[in-house]
Amino acid sequence: MTAVGFLYPGHSAEDDYERIEQMLASDIRLPVVHTDIGEDAHRVDALLTMGEDDRLAAGVEELRLAGAEAVVWACTSGSFVYGWDGAHEQIRNLARAAGMPASSTSFAFAHAIQHLGATRVAVAATYPEDVADYFADFLKSAGTEVTATRGSGIITAAEVGTWGRDEVLELALAGDHPSAEILLLPDTALHTAAYLAELEQVLGKPVLTANQVSVWEALRLAERRVWGDRMGKLFARPT
Template identity: 35%
Template structure:
């Protein structure tokens, strides 16, 4: 008997990194299907990574409005697939944001920032390095968010991109070089936020080069989306989290 496909709904602002999610879908043998909806997002003089812009992007009504466009799909879980639009107002807001989206849609919901916290805890990574696309003032909000979950950022590197559209054009070779410079000795994982940033083509190679787990926004989004659905599908070649830790019992 053919197993029912796991259906994940991904709501995100902007775009540019759909190929990562389609690669994951392909590598599961289409055991997992992904469905997209684009939400409205804020901008300050064209900068969507500005903290004030992100507070607009984080609006539950905007996210839920986008999610309702997926209402004809029987989703198993929904992910607000935006790191900065979920961490910007801190832990309590991020948790309430996910509950608000779930209440509005009737679908179990998480977000990329909540996924980062869950993934770091699953790996027992309490001291981490951070490579962030965002300007430094926005990076500080993510650092504070992680601290609320007992995760200490030992060192961080900001690429200073003021828009997700810039992140989406950052190539894999440049990402590998930047990641090598971001890691501090003694840290237990490298975190790379921003779902607009393509990572799944390089995360496996990057882990081998660095000798530690790499948690990218798109990897944690998919991993925690599956766990939120109550069913996980392990996938090889896309990093430690989606392979070994994909086999952990769902939370």
């Protein structure tokens, strides 16, 4: 049994982790601990506050008690908004506080893109345009070409958490770009686990979503590989 843990801000789409655990149907557990979200706003100042070290450190003891072998700060915007160097410092501090390997959803995207061998991506974000641009800049720092960035102007994670299949598909189709090898949906407040296979079928390319890559990254840190037929190209068994 392998347990990997997630620090998740507030309550929006955290049930994706339970769904992913069921979809992978393996000897893994994905415990989630909720962090203090502060102000629910996709706004730079609020996101910087949301990702402060003490807010993250407050949840690590519960994850240790759950037997977690690695931890991921499951908030994309609350990590990339710090920039490449600041996001590295954030996870270094988290690793020290937790006493285990640590990462964030932003780095999960960067590592997953590299794992799939891609260099060009499109970003379809729920965020306002200025916040989406921070993510594009983060990816560029990781050596990834961002061919298109689309923001949706949604301010709160609570609103994003109400989106269902139709809204997710519409976002993906609107944000894709013909030259992109992969489409990214970066918000952990967005329910996507149930739609991964359909998204890739409709778009005809790999799709990486925030909660999906967070799980993959945590398992990578724990040196576990798990395959899932309904979890997209990222979790596909090698052929």
